[in-house]
Amino acid sequence: MTLNEWFEKGMTFSQYIEQMTRNKESMLSVYEKLQLSNEQVQQLEGVKERQLRAIALTEDWCGDAMVNNPVLMRIAEAANIDVRFLLRDQNLELMDQYLTNGKSRSIPIYVFLDQEGQEYAVWGPRAAEVQAFVDEERAKLPAQDAPDFLEKQKEMHKKMVKRYMEDETVWQQVTNSIISRLQK
Numbered sequence: 001m002t003l004n005e006w007f008e009k010g011m012t013f014s015q016y017i018e019q020m021t022r023n024k025e026s027m028l029s030v031y032e033k034l035q036l037s038n039e040q041v042q043q044l045e046g047v048k049e050r051q052l053r054a055i056a057l058t059e060d061w062c063g064d065a066m067v068n069n070p071v072l073m074r075i076a077e078a079a080n081i082d083v084r085f086l087l088r089d090q091n092l093e094l095m096d097q098y099l100t101n102g103k104s105r106s107i108p109i110y111v112f113l114d115q116e117g118q119e120y121a122v123w124g125p126r127a128a129e130v131q132a133f134v135d136e137e138r139a140k141l142p143a144q145d146a147p148d149f150l151e152k153q154k155e156m157h158k159k160m161v162k163r164y165m166e167d168e169t170v171w172q173q174v175t176n177s178i179i180s181r182l183q184k
Helices: 003-009 013-019 024-033 038-043 063-079 128-139 149-166 168-182
Strands: 053-058 082-087 109-113 119-123
Touching: 003 053, 003 082, 003 109, 013 024, 013 082, 024 063, 024 149, 038 168, 053 063, 063 082, 063 149, 063 168, 109 168, 119 168, 128 149, 128 168, 149 168
Parallel strands: 053 082
Antiparallel strands: 053 109, 109 119
């Protein structure tokens, strides 16, 4: 399938929200609170002219998607980018074209398309600063065969989700990272 065909297969933001069973309230909370700065809106003026579209490979259970999807939508609104959502697990043929580090099906992945349906830019699954935080937290975990590994991993995930939900700095890091990718 072409990227245009994948795009047409996707859900709108409202359709995606409607089918969500996990993280819906959390994602909508970030979406409602997040505002782009005047500077960010100005940075997106040049992007508007390109008339881009985007495919978001995502899943509602994903904490990174919970924070990144609202950012994508605020950027899309400011830059007139039409976004369609595809569930990763139902679209592995496309997902496998956008593996992280050539091996991981990490999400979300945003594929931006130009007017002809060609790939313009790809972003995901995390902003560099957010990845550094995740790496730092993972480094604190005990060995996978340690008796308390699963408990500590659960605690780490709770800490990450809390930060994603409450720390507006994270939102701005993601926003700036996506905008930077679009300004190539």
